[in-house]
Amino acid sequence: MSQSPAIELVGIDKKFGTVHANKDINLTVAKGTIHGIIGENGAGKSTLMSIIYGFYHADSGEIRVNGTPVVIRDSQAAIATGIGMVHQHFMLVENFTVLENVMLGVEGGALLARGVASARTELKRLETDYGLEVDPDAVIEELPVGLQQRVEILKAMYRGAEILILDEPTGVLTPAEADHLFRILRVLRDQGKTVILITHKLREIMAITDTVSVMRRGEMVATRKTSETTVEELAELMVGRRVLLRVEKGPANPGDFVLSVRNLTVKDSRGVVMVDNVSFDVRAGEIVGIAGVAGNGQSELLEALAGIRKPASGEILLNGKTIDKVDPALLRSLGLAHIPEDRHHMGLVLKFEEYENSVLGYHHDPAYSRGPFLNLDAMRKDAEDKIKKYDIRPPNARLRTANFSGGNQQKIVVAREIERDPKMLLIGQPTRGVDIGAIEFIHRRIIEMRDAGKAILLVSVELDEIRALSDRILVMFAGHVVGEKTADAGEQTLGLMMAGIAA
Amino acid sequence: MSTASVPLPNWITYVLIPLVNLVLAFLVSGFVVWLIGENPIDALVLLVQGALGNGEGIGFTLFYATSFIFTGLSVAVAVHAGLFNIGSEGQAYLGGLGCALVALALDHYVPWYVTMPFAIVGAAIFGAAWAFVPAWLQAKRGSHIVITTIMFNFIGAPLMVYLLAHVLIVPGKMAPETRTFLEGGQLPKLDWLMAMFDTTIGSAPLNVSFLIALVMAFLVWLLIWRTKLGYEMRTLGLSPTAAVYAGIPYARTVIIAMLISGGLAGMMALNPVMGSSARLQVEFVGGAGYVGIAVALMGRNHPFGIILAAILFGVLYQGGDAVSFDMPEINRNMILMIQGLVILFVGALEFMLRPTFVRIYQTLAGARAVS
Amino acid sequence: MMYYDTLISILGSTIRLSIPLIFTALAGLFSERAGVFDIGLEGKMLGGAFAAATVAYLTGSPWLGLLAAIGTSVAFSALHGFASITNRGNQIISGVAINFLVAGLTVVLGQAWFSQGGRTPQLGAEARFGAIILPGAESLRSVPIIGPLYANVISGNNALTYLAFVAVPLSWWILYRTRFGLRLRAVGENPGAVDTAGISVTWLRYRAVLCAGFLCGFSGAYLSTAQSAAFIENMSAGKGYIALAALIFAKWKPVPVMFACLLFGFLDAFANFMQGKAVPFIGEVPVQFFQALPYVLTCILLAGFIGVAHPPKAGGVPYTKER
Amino acid sequence: ADIKPAIVYGTGGKFDKSFNESAYNGAEKFKKETGIAYRDFEPTGDTQGEQALRNFASKGFNPVIAVSFAWTSALQKVAAEFPKTKFVLIDDSLDLPNVRSVKYKENEGSYVAGIMAAMASKTGKIGFVGGMDIPLIRKFECGYEQGARAANPKIEVLQNMTGTTDSAWNDPVRGGELAKNQIDQGADVVYAAAGATGLGVLQTAADNKKLSVGVDSNQNYLHPGSVLTSVVKRVDLAVYDAFSDAKNGKFTAGTQELGLKEDGVGAAMDDNNKSLVTPEMKAAVDKAKADVISGAVKVHDYTTDNTCPKS
């Protein structure tokens, strides 16, 4: 039986100004399969998917759905064709409820009342059919990211998507949540739906996809049956060279206590206790990892330690001295550096030129300033050095930061904080949405820092990352540190602790 | 392919497109002029001649531009820190009080160049003071600065009228205004500047504050793009969360930015009060604060752009006068309307023609590449 | 009883002063909830006032005047939309431009057509929105407390006043109970979400902006054909800005918008009333103090009570897919 | 002799239906009678006023009339620069050999209006709505109050000022609201001395079936049967006279203070308000006029000491 493919792309080409995001792409996605797409940051994956979804228009090329050429003028047309998409950056209205978000665009009539009722029933059905559980009346901004993503999937399902595109869905999920998602995707596939999955995690590709395509610098370089390829081959195809997938590191050599946290309690902006009476220490020359499902207080902990959020009570000691001012600048001057979880909103000013971001927070340093003035020459020189050292692409310190891809943006932040040579380094989600080439690089830097005798606190929702880098692992659940494990603790154990089940 | 992200050379973006837009604005204005029954070509000639045709016209044009440079800079500085200061009008009004008090106190005793620095400081301090309360409310109480600055415009006006009509007025005089300052309280005219170009300033009140405005434009440029404070303001303006992360103190930065903004607005008063009429009058700002918003936006909040936009508005003011002087049917309201059209085409519709220009440019550039 | 009469008088004045603010602030509500800032409310109101007075004068019908006001104001809205939605221009510049343009154009045309210094001719009673006496107003007047309130505050207003109070719940209903409202609120928060849901951001924002024009038409007509009897140069006198302040004050919500406008109207009425009156223990206070009073009180209220007002997230930013 | 006359109006604009329009009417009358054209200009601000005066003078216009006290300082400069040009300053005085200053005793005109208002009032309360709170407007108010008290010692005079910016002269909406306020408080005659703002006052009085008093020009025709009278200020005469004097070579410098005696100010009586003016009122007005002219009654001028005695 020769069934026509769900999606066929022929010669898709797209430019953003001077950036050639997609070059003559050909791709065939068979019906009823899960098709993975991988590629480094900026390879053009999101662009390609957005073209299928009618969000962007290809400059040339053809899209065929179920064998017939279609013109997808806008997302409405894509939805009508049975295509649904979960975007890398969520497309949710944050102050709307789940229900309102799901209904948006398919309200079922000029008045809301009737549509609301039917949407409720449909949501219930999707919940039972696929295990997509979420309170329809919850407001999006109060939901953890994992659930927000579930809402995105619900949106697509609610619109009756036959072809579901997921752009890096697991970046924000715990292993358990990711597994749950994969179960759902398999159910969908078994029902004959087609799934296109973009991810940076080769393990996931191997675990769930049937076919995988690799993109590099705007081109589609290969397509393989998942069963016939290996992680190593994919990594090489992606990066264009061999990559080391395992982090090599020797035993830790812990020294003095650098950071001590005593009975710290932190509330969020709504006054909810997010960190509850937490105590721990970080010593020089060790990496302490904090594992946990997103939304269990890690973010608030990190912000409190970085001087961004005022603790409700408790004590923070840096090098034995109590810190009682909420002042990131002061902490920086004491040798604390911070790679924030959210590079878009915190770590970078997207409209700045690259070199301006590479001194963010350190602009008072005499190395970058002269009296009240900035020393632009020094700043640019310094930025160019970092660009070389961290292989930031494109190598242009005068380019607007918004025009770098996500992975390169992250490198800008990492370079800035690590090159300060701090005594204490706070790291939040260092590789979220970053491709493996860059991950390898960033991980190596972090280990080097440790070996140079720096104290490092690492927060990540990637359990693999925590296990690969940490010397000690603290697990957070519901604001408490529920236990401490060594680096060789099994994934199973940690996973249970993260779910608050065992200690 | 979409054209939004295709880069164009700066001379097209910053010179050619605005010029074409300006022409469009004048075409529409010309249409209305024609409707009213006057000859648009004659009107345009009169306008340009009146504004730029002789030393006196240029003097007036630059005189008006001076005020707009100050208020434009005032708005721009605040915008860079993410603050929309609609209060330049009121801050300038109060700034007038500052420099008038200095002039009244000193003009008997010292020459103008001694008075001037004190007057600059006085104007700036009073303007800044009027910006301080809204700034503080924004910084500490989160009150929306757009509203509070509007409110302060409305509060400043009665205060000034009260002072002028009941306190500072010269007894027996009709107009609510201070006495005329002596030489020591007046800023000298820039006759020599015009003389350098072999023309005479005539009666135009172009005065030393024009130079002060240029210096301020340079200082603002320095501040915004070359100092740490400017860097902090821009960070705050572009990303408040990144500013928190970077340890940039919110309240302090907001207040300083607004004080600078208010100070610049206050200095605007030097031009009409000490440079032209030599006394403080009711309503002397005459909307220059609001024009400053347009000037800043059209100048892309860059001092150089602001100077250009301010001069454009100066041309409209002065040229408009000249037109309305010679064409009775065209009065000040026609000029107001033309200003609106200029703001509309050069400012709000700035991107309207961009795709066209991109296509033309690409065709030409492509042709060149092929050959 | 004296005090009660005074109160009634101030309340009546409050209503009259609030109506243009209510229409205009609701107009701003539609536009800004959809993510399009509208500094040009002032100009649209003024343009509406001119059109209403002109047409009411020519036809003798206030309703045709109202229609003309709506048409004019909607046309300027469309211009605002063309600049800021279609051409992605700066919304604030566009609004400022419209304010200048209308301020000049109304007088130019007025002068050209009527030669009365930009004013329109005085309207006779039949060409204006007259007072509507509600049933029983006269007979109930003598009932204590309720009577004067009914007769002098609730009854005896013009049609537009009652329409304003209909417009408030109607706006609420549209925003929160209809598909259009849901989409409109969404596009002001995250146009990307709307776009990916297959809804045209452009057309949606246009409709929101046109709604704003529609409502501004009412406030314009109110100024020139209900509250006064002619158009006069710049007769909106900053009300557009005050309406914006009320909108922010009300945190972009319809019913609070009404209360904010009533509050502003009340402060204004109160200040008018207090002018020239001796204040206990202080004696006569300069007129200017009372003229500043509403604004001072607004600042105090803002500082003390409402805290941070978050505008719609996508407000002021033209929607572009490309960076 | 042939003359080239010119006028620079005040910032209210030439068609304000009151002060500036009166000047305009005078010039028009002169034009009609003599066929001599004149030029005029409506400045928006101080700088423009000075520029316009100088422009006219330098282009050989003569005489040049400055219609507002706002141009006093400007004229001081310009008149010195052009000693051969004859200037007329309305509403303020300048001591220069080529300037004729024309001031009006608005207090006297208002005094008469005050008498009429007090006599017309049934409630014993009358109102006053001013434009901006400046001495000139206080002068109107003070004379009005004095007149009202002369007719009825127990009269209560409510007073409001419209605003603090230029729009105070052009805000009929607020003017109407202030008038309504006063009416609610019992006033049944309201006097508006507020430029175009007054149009709103007159309208509101008419809408509420109360009386009003117009200002500067004769505004009785605006709402016949509702406008009790108008305190006219014969700027038209000043303009007309200045043009004629210049034409006939009789132009003199110096300050003229025009009051009731000179017919420079007065309360307008015409067909439109005939029904409102009772014979007693007419008699009282005539008597007051005679008293003021003879000096038996002195109407206080607020601007001399910036106070208004309350007795």
Ligand SMILES: Nc1ncnc2c1ncn2[C@@H]1O[C@H](COP(=O)(O)OP(=O)(O)OP(=O)(O)O)[C@@H](O)[C@H]1O
């Ligand atoms: N809207 C846009 N405007 C301009 N350039 C864009 C836009 N979107 C993407 N680009 C550029 O196009 C290229 C491809 O981007 P794309 O987002 O498709 O990459 P990606 O493979 O999804 O990367 P990542 O893994 O970081 O998400 C990059 O250079 C990016 O900077």
Ligand SMILES: Nc1ncnc2c1ncn2[C@@H]1O[C@H](COP(=O)(O)OP(=O)(O)OP(=O)(O)O)[C@@H](O)[C@H]1O
């Ligand atoms: N006329 C202008 N209008 C709008 N933005 C401008 C204008 N000129 C420059 N800019 C922008 O303002 C910023 C600062 O420009 P500026 O010329 O001050 O410094 P620079 O070009 O970074 O430094 P340098 O001239 O020393 O290389 C830059 O982002 C530039 O793109």
Ligand SMILES: [Mg+2]
């Ligand atoms: Mg992507």
Ligand SMILES: [Mg+2]
């Ligand atoms: Mg440069």
